[in-house]
Amino acid sequence: MAAMTPTPAPATPDATPDTASGTTAPAAAAPAGPSVKARAPRRRPRPRVWRAAVFLLAGAYFLVPLVASFVFTVHVPGQGVSFEAYTQLLAADGFTESMLLSLGLAAATIALSLLLAVPALVAVRLGSPRLRPVVEVMCMLPLVVPPIALVTGITTVLRWGPEHLSRTPLYQTFLAVQDERFPVVLVLAYTVLALPFVYRSLDAGMRAVDVPTLVEAARSCGASWPYVVLRVLLPNLRASLAGAAFLTLALVLGEFTIASLLGFRPFAVWIVTISGAHARMSVAVSVLSLLITWLLLLVLSRAGTNPATVSSAPSTSPTSRKES
Amino acid sequence: MSTTLPAARQSEGFDGRTDSAPGARVEFRGLRRAFGSTVALDGLDLTIEPGELVALLGPSGCGKTTALRVVAGFEQPDSGEVLVDGEDITRVPANRRDAGMVFQSYSLFPNLSARDNVAFGLRVRGVGAARRRERAAELLDLVGLPDHGDRYPHQMSGGQQQRVALARALALRPRVLLLDEPLSALDAKVRASLRDEIRRLQLSLGITTVFVTHDQEEALSMADRVAVLNAGRLEQCAAPAELYERPATPFVAEFVGTMNRLPGRITDSGLVEVAGARLPVDGPVPTATREVEVLVRPENVTATADPEGTATVVAASFFGAVTRLHLDLPGGTSVKADLPSRDAGELAPGARAAVGLTERPVLVVARSA
Numbered sequence A: 001m002a003a004m005t006p007t008p009a010p011a012t013p014d015a016t017p018d019t020a021s022g023t024t025a026p027a028a029a030a031p032a033g034p035s036v037k038a039r040a041p042r043r044r045p046r047p048r049v050w051r052a053a054v055f056l057l058a059g060a061y062f063l064v065p066l067v068a069s070f071v072f073t074v075h076v077p078g079q080g081v082s083f084e085a086y087t088q089l090l091a092a093d094g095f096t097e098s099m100l101l102s103l104g105l106a107a108a109t110i111a112l113s114l115l116l117a118v119p120a121l122v123a124v125r126l127g128s129p130r131l132r133p134v135v136e137v138m139c140m141l142p143l144v145v146p147p148i149a150l151v152t153g154i155t156t157v158l159r160w161g162p163e164h165l166s167r168t169p170l171y172q173t174f175l176a177v178q179d180e181r182f183p184v185v186l187v188l189a190y191t192v193l194a195l196p197f198v199y200r201s202l203d204a205g206m207r208a209v210d211v212p213t214l215v216e217a218a219r220s221c222g223a224s225w226p227y228v229v230l231r232v233l234l235p236n237l238r239a240s241l242a243g244a245a246f247l248t249l250a251l252v253l254g255e256f257t258i259a260s261l262l263g264f265r266p267f268a269v270w271i272v273t274i275s276g277a278h279a280r281m282s283v284a285v286s287v288l289s290l291l292i293t294w295l296l297l298l299v300l301s302r303a304g305t306n307p308a309t310v311s312s313a314p315s316t317s318p319t320s321r322k323e324s
Numbered sequence B: 001m002s003t004t005l006p007a008a009r010q011s012e013g014f015d016g017r018t019d020s021a022p023g024a025r026v027e028f029r030g031l032r033r034a035f036g037s038t039v040a041l042d043g044l045d046l047t048i049e050p051g052e053l054v055a056l057l058g059p060s061g062c063g064k065t066t067a068l069r070v071v072a073g074f075e076q077p078d079s080g081e082v083l084v085d086g087e088d089i090t091r092v093p094a095n096r097r098d099a100g101m102v103f104q105s106y107s108l109f110p111n112l113s114a115r116d117n118v119a120f121g122l123r124v125r126g127v128g129a130a131r132r133r134e135r136a137a138e139l140l141d142l143v144g145l146p147d148h149g150d151r152y153p154h155q156m157s158g159g160q161q162q163r164v165a166l167a168r169a170l171a172l173r174p175r176v177l178l179l180d181e182p183l184s185a186l187d188a189k190v191r192a193s194l195r196d197e198i199r200r201l202q203l204s205l206g207i208t209t210v211f212v213t214h215d216q217e218e219a220l221s222m223a224d225r226v227a228v229l230n231a232g233r234l235e236q237c238a239a240p241a242e243l244y245e246r247p248a249t250p251f252v253a254e255f256v257g258t259m260n261r262l263p264g265r266i267t268d269s270g271l272v273e274v275a276g277a278r279l280p281v282d283g284p285v286p287t288a289t290r291e292v293e294v295l296v297r298p299e300n301v302t303a304t305a306d307p308e309g310t311a312t313v314v315a316a317s318f319f320g321a322v323t324r325l326h327l328d329l330p331g332g333t334s335v336k337a338d339l340p341s342r343d344a345g346e347l348a349p350g351a352r353a354a355v356g357l358t359e360r361p362v363l364v365v366a367r368s369a
Ligand SMILES: Nc1ncnc2c1ncn2[C@@H]1O[C@H](COP(=O)(O)OP(=O)(O)OP(=O)(O)O)[C@@H](O)[C@H]1O
Pocket: B035, B038, B039, B040, B058, B059, B060, B061, B062, B063, B064, B065, B066, B067, B214
């Protein structure tokens, strides 16, 4: 499980432009090189060589397995290049269903965890800053509870429930929660798992803006509480909201243990099921799932950056809102 | 909620006929607020007349910010009330209080341009886009930033941000303007110019303004009246000149401006004998003892170069028009004297001087052990 969860790097989307500029830095520094050569002829080349070496090494570590996998899926010995694995895959039994299920679970998990975490963190920050360590510990707790333990707990409850509640309306709830088409119980479990990442990301975002002052400024301009949260806080927490969503999405798309043990078939479980049968197709499915995940993450991180251009849009819209 | 402002003025406040914002009378009545064992406000009474600029001045932690936040609605008093034009607004939520506020820290919405920041309150109230733009331009013009509408907060200097914050606070034509040390994060030059500008604006709009500061120069130079707070209580509220010339309490006397404390003695005739002079006493005379301390402003201390003099110049600080001398008197007292700089030439550190007092009534307090 631990291997599948993304590292809790706060404000992930922000990191992207930084690292991008970091990689272009050597190129920009290059023209300056010759002019200062006379002074320090030996010093300059070294870091550049090292940087390139590290960069290449990291790139190779990252790309070689991917390229190898891709080649494996399209190159059939004796027949040349063929994309059959991919076409088969898209037609394979359960691909679409499991993919849609995973995306649905991810969306629901993102929504639920943000709905829980945003008001809670805002409330703590404004109302009782002294409770912050408590909330932090509670939110980080899922990191130290192994998913297996979580599953065991959930299974116990799910089994216990129907036995004791068969005559109450709660019984129906227990069944509905385990509906194969959309197992809400997974959303609940994933929300717990995602909490540390969501917390970290939001906390970093809230550190970056002066939440109490912004809230008071908005209040003194006549804004009601819902208006403050929706129109002032959320837009200013865009980056960290996107970061939280980003991490949650990655988590849900890759989660296997809980889904498998509870007997549901989201994408990760489906991959494992199918890979036993067709070697080439299972690798194709991994390559494809990587691409899909990247694409989604890219979309999300784009949504988190560039607040200036995006957020100025609403003010020019002709519709104006009435608030109490 | 029960005592919300009348709906009519809420919708008219910003979109009214002329630019004459109506100033309101603000009254603090017995405000008390404690945070645990810290008493921030301890029965504060103060009335601010319509259109007046009152500076709340006091040492750090005396409750200035708390008083302002009670008016803004961000803090609930434990007891006491705030009246605006005779109306008790103590329980009115902050967003219905018709008070504009400028904060000490930069408080512009980082995701909005200067124009949208200024127009924020109008947007909240559902004013149409065209009218919002017009009013925002008007206000940016007013605060001297007509070309900065498209800038984002991070693209503006601190002074510019505070100007925009001021424009935002004025956008709804509030009845009260609350300023919590809006200049304290700025450098001295910007601070001085913005100070004058705020005052000019406030006068032309006639808006009742409460200005919190711990900078007495700021308070004395801007305000119609200065309210000196100490430990959550009002010490004195008076016009700057009166506060300076006739401080009501020793605390005010020493907090506002610079004071010398000189040992003195009340004579039988009721005069006070100090530094070789006999001066009339202003204010109450301690009855318990004749040994008193006399409070004298540096500008009322004279010093002349005199090789026979009993005082020694310890240090001299040049402030342009005046020079402040630090002198040691026999008996271990030290005294500060402000002289016109052209008269201070011979009084370099180490020089002997004769010290005297100008003939004015002085404040006396019982000598502390
Ligand atoms: N939210 C709070 N929780 C606990 N104590 C507080 C709170 N707000 C203010 N205080 C305390 O109340 C007292 C008055 O605070 P206040 O902020 O009004 O002072 P101030 O006069 O504005 O000081 P400064 O010039 O430093 O801004 C201080 O002792 C402060 O520590």
